[in-house]
Amino acid sequence: MVLNNKLGIDNQAELSREEERLSKIKAKDLFESGKIDTIEVGTFKGLSEIHAYLFGEIYDFAGEIRDVNIAKGDFQFAPRIYLEQSLIYIDKLPQDTFDEIIDKYADMNVAHPFREGNGRSTRIWLDCMLKQKLGKIVDWNKSDKDEYLSAMIRSLVSTGELKYLIQNALTDDLSKESLFKGIDASYYYEGYTEFKTEDL
Numbered sequence: 001m002v003l004n005n006k007l008g009i010d011n012q013a014e015l016s017r018e019e020e021r022l023s024k025i026k027a028k029d030l031f032e033s034g035k036i037d038t039i040e041v042g043t044f045k046g047l048s049e050i051h052a053y054l055f056g057e058i059y060d061f062a063g064e065i066r067d068v069n070i071a072k073g074d075f076q077f078a079p080r081i082y083l084e085q086s087l088i089y090i091d092k093l094p095q096d097t098f099d100e101i102i103d104k105y106a107d108m109n110v111a112h113p114f115r116e117g118n119g120r121s122t123r124i125w126l127d128c129m130l131k132q133k134l135g136k137i138v139d140w141n142k143s144d145k146d147e148y149l150s151a152m153i154r155s156l157v158s159t160g161e162l163k164y165l166i167q168n169a170l171t172d173d174l175s176k177e178s179l180f181k182g183i184d185a186s187y188y189y190e191g192y193t194e195f196k197t198e199d200l
């Protein structure tokens, strides 16, 4: 069944395509307009703004806490009933060092606050923390998709692998070209490969 959407699309392939196209246009605009620099760094409020910006034209639930439980593989993300509590806890976690930032990112992944689009929006949220503290962002092209996913699954137990992987993918190239290529790779992780952000 296709997610209820504002576009009136009831075909999964078409929805995926439009979701990719429209949200990449918005991702591009998020950076080009400078809006990204007004977003609160490292809080659910900030993440929610990113999510709302990316998906607001597509889903009613953009920026809103999900109202269902969700699972991936055999892992169930934070149970709906504990989600608000969990987000308040994550907001307060420190984000002063690289290790703290990655731990915070892993915790936000466990929360998985939205019905859809968690991976893509949370990686932009992660970049905001890294940029603020270290003047660097992640170039997702430098990390292998399967290794990334396995490090994320492993992060439920230990974040060591994820730290190693992200440390090696950091870049101080904050140019738009570099950013947009990173966004394309982040979308590729989730199976979206039709459009190049740069070209939209």
Ligand SMILES: Nc1ncnc2c1ncn2[C@@H]1O[C@H](COP(=O)(O)OP(=O)(O)OP(=O)(O)O)[C@@H](O)[C@H]1O
Pocket: 072, 073, 074, 075, 109, 114, 115, 116, 117, 118, 119, 120, 121, 149, 152, 153, 156, 189, 190
């Ligand atoms: N089994 C898992 N255990 C832990 N983390 C996972 C697992 N599966 C996926 N993730 C993490 O969640 C991210 C998004 O995955 P998922 O498809 O569940 O979310 P989504 O809401 O559909 O987000 P998007 O639409 O951006 O893909 C992945 O990139 C990865 O970081």
Ligand SMILES: [Mg+2]
Pocket: 116, 117, 118, 190
């Ligand atoms: Mg998805």
